Amino acid sequence: MADHLSKIIQEERSPAFDYALLAEKISAIVGRAGVSADGADRLANCRDYWPMGTLWFLEGKAPALPDLVVWPRSTPEVAAVLRLAGENNVPVTPFGEGSGALGGAIPLKGGIVLDLKKMNRxxxxxxxxxxxxxxxxxxxxxxxxxxxxxxxxxxxxxxxxxxxxxxxxxxxxxxxxxxxxxxxxxxxxxxxxxxxxxxxxxxxxxxxxxxxxxxxxxxxxxxxxxxxxxxxxxxxxxxCPNEKIYCSYAFETVELALEAIRGLIQAGARPAVVRLYDSAETAHHFPECGEAAGRAILILLFEGDSGIIAAEDRLAAEYAHKQGAVAAGSAPVERWLKTRFNIGISSQLFRQGAVVDTIEVSTSWTNAAPLYHAMQKAMLGVKGTVLASGHYSHVYPEGTALYLTLIGFPPGDKAEYYKRLWSAAMESCLALGGAISHHHGVGLHRGLWMAQEHGTTLEALRRIKSALDPQGIMNPGKLGLEEVEKWRK
Ligand SMILES: Cc1cc2nc3c(=O)[nH]c(=O)nc-3n(C[C@H](O)[C@H](O)[C@H](O)COP(=O)(O)OP(=O)(O)OC[C@H]3O[C@@H](n4cnc5c(N)ncnc54)[C@H](O)[C@@H]3O)c2cc1C
The missing domain is CATH 3.30.465.10 (Uridine Diphospho-n-acetylenolpyruvylglucosamine Reductase; domain 3)
Structure with missing residues (x-):
């Protein structure tokens, strides 16, 4: 059944290859149960959490399909499979659990998906x-x-x-x-x-x-x-930490809150969790918190030695109050801890015809607020976008990550809308000197902006890639190391 699906961005390889024979040879390495050409296995390993892949899947299409899925159980088995793949010039895409958000695990040229879940000791x-x-x-x-x-x-x-x-x-x-x-x-x-x-x-x-x-x-x-x-x-x-302290503060503006966090971190405090939500996300995530209504909420979680975290907690109160914040107690942190792994809402929205995505970037403190406003404006300027909200987390003495959540109901073709939305986000981020990713990585999609992000450094990375992988069999089309014919800006 899988072969009848349209494979939207698959890059065809020529000449055609005898995968049945390769599967025989691989089964001598990993056993019969360690290799599969079944449609269900190939479908289960053809995409990750990249929203475009999800949108195509909901329309009954696959981004690309592997020819074989292989489950090695040890390092020598991985080495033997890679040697065999190299001898036959067959692409190999490693696969963890497929939670990547940028299409990194899509087997663009087919070949082998090397699913590592059985190496779990x-x-x-x-x-x-x-x-x-x-x-x-x-x-x-x-x-x-x-x-x-x-x-x-x-x-x-x-x-x-x-x-x-x-x-x-x-x-x-x-x-x-x-x-x-x-x-x-x-x-x-x-x-x-x-x-x-x-x-x-x-x-x-x-x-x-x-x-x-x-x-x-x-x-x-x-x-x-x-x-x-x-x-x-x-x-x-x-x-495991002995003690924890939860606290939160509501600020009139994101700018005042950023100033408080900068002071706290540059003074040497290291809360485990630092999350600052804009007013839209504050209203969405903490509707029951009266102090935070119409404001930006900052939640902090300290853990470790009781003496150290008590001092950090005092310092946080000092920096927050200096910026006119209102204390909002521990309940917002407890709520965040309870809901932090919930991801169901985006699946519901996809089924209602929406395009949903998140974009995380990083920047210096001085640029943190301007970048948020610029990216938000650019994305809301793309016809069909109904929400571009943001929060900051992962803070450093030098700056912070900024995480934007986007919802759109595209008026026309979803792929075209998706590309326009991302172009608006990436171009505005680059224009203000931000890094185009903080932690989701590059995968397939962000590769479109890797040359702008890195300049000549990308060429150095390409040289490392061709020295280690001269045949280009490892996860082709990713990290912006080569152009992908069927996925361009
Ligand atoms: C709802 C949601 C929330 C997320 N939250 C976060 C977050 O808070 N922080 C964060 O950093 N990320 C987050 N992500 C992104 C994602 O979970 C991470 O990128 C994660 O590290 C990917 O792990 P995975 O095992 O699912 O890898 P996969 O998606 O299977 O693979 C990701 C990439 O790594 C390669 N790869 C996988 N395993 C190996 C290996 N053993 N050797 C070589 N290459 C390999 C794949 O080829 C692919 O290119 C989130 C994603 C989703 C969907």
């Missing part, structure tokens, strides 16, 4: 040195549950925790909602093991730091499956 818990080594296909929620059972936390809580893998986090340079205290995935990464396209296995060492040249293993951070396959990851962990 904990390899080593190092209690004394606070490190854990796991296989890449371990589900995020299972990872945190395992650590909690042993008295630790991984400190990494993306909204997609329950539908993403540890390998996917590293491959996409992810950031969790507790990032201000625990860091983003690159701060947590001690080392990793990866298989290069020719089957060579590379790895770093589990030491606090090394000064022995560039870290080849760290090249895989953010590589999104284009350089090879991540087969093991060692991350920092923390003892």
């Amino acid at each position: 904990v390899l080593k818990l190092d209690r004394d040195n606070l490190m854990i080594t796991v296989e890449p296909g371990l589900n995020g929620a299972r990872y945190e549950e395992y650590l909690n059972k042993h008295g630790f936390t991984g400190g990494h809580f993306p909204q997609s925790l329950r539908c993403s893998t540890v390998g996917g986090w590293v491959a996409c340079r992810a950031a969790g909602t507790f990032s201000t205290r625990y860091g983003k995935i690159e701060d947590m990464l001690v080392s990793l093991e990866a298989v290069l396209p020719d089957g060579t296995i590379v790895h770093g060492r589990n030491l606090p730091r090394t000064s022995t040249g560039p870290r080849v293993d760290h090249l895989f951070l953010g590589s999104e499956g284009t350089l090879g396959v991540i087969t093991a990851v060692t991350l920092r962990i923390w003892p």
Whole structure:
């Protein structure tokens, strides 16, 4: 059945290839149950959470289809499959749980989807040195549950925790909602093991730091499956925190709140969670909070040593009051904790004909408010857009991430509307000097703006790609490393 679907952006390969024979050879590596050419398996692994892929799927179309889905169970199996793929010049797209938001896991040229979910073991818990080594296909929620059972936390809580893998986090340079205290995935990464396209296995060492040249293993951070396959990851962990403090403040404007957060972070406080919502999102997420009506709410969650977090809490109150904020108590934080993984509303809206998406960018403090206003104006200027709201999270001494939520009811073709909306967002972000992504990565779609983002640096990345993957078999068409014929601006 899958072969009868239209494959909207599939890039055809020539000459036609005998996948039945390749499946036979792969089954000698991973076993008969480890490889499939069934339509259902190919459909289940043909897309991620990229909204365009969802829109096509709802119309009964696929973005592209793999010819085979392969489930390796070990690093040597991954290496053997990649060697075979290289010998036959067959594309390989690694696949975690398909929660990527930009089309990164779509097998644009067909070939093999290498689904890593069966490589999901904990390899080593190092209690004394606070490190854990796991296989890449371990589900995020299972990872945190395992650590909690042993008295630790991984400190990494993306909204997609329950539908993403540890390998996917590293491959996409992810950031969790507790990032201000625990860091983003690159701060947590001690080392990793990866298989290069020719089957060579590379790895770093589990030491606090090394000064022995560039870290080849760290090249895989953010590589999104284009350089090879991540087969093991060692991350920092923390003892479960003893104490927590929840508090929130309502500000007259986003600008006043940003000033308070900047002061707090530059003074050295490290709340685990810092989230500032504009007035539209405040009304949507915290309707029962009277103090926040018509205002921008800031929620803060501190955790760790009781003495340290009490001091941070006092400092937060001082900076908030300096900007005229009203204290709004702990209830908004409790509400956020309860609802933080809910994602059902976008599926409902898609079925009602809407286009729904989120765009996360980053910028300096001085640019944080102007960028929000400029991007909001640009996106509302695209005919059909009914909402462009925003919040800030993931804060640093230098600046912050800005996360915009978009809803549109396009008057005409949805793909054309989607491209116009994104062009408005990306061009306004670039014009004000923002980075076009903070944590969702590039995938297929953001590749359209990678040259503007990076300039000559993109050429250097392309050279690294062709040195490691001269045949270009690893996840073709992603990270803006090459042009994609059927998906252009
Ligand atoms: C509702 C929702 C909320 C989200 N919230 C967040 C958030 O809070 N923070 C955040 O950072 N992201 C978030 N994301 C984005 C997404 O969850 C992350 O990018 C996540 O890291 C992807 O993990 P995955 O296992 O699903 O990877 P996939 O989507 O399967 O793959 C993503 C990319 O990584 C590559 N890849 C996967 N595994 C490997 C591997 N082992 N080796 C090499 N390449 C590999 C794939 O080829 C693909 O290019 C969210 C997404 C959704 C849908």
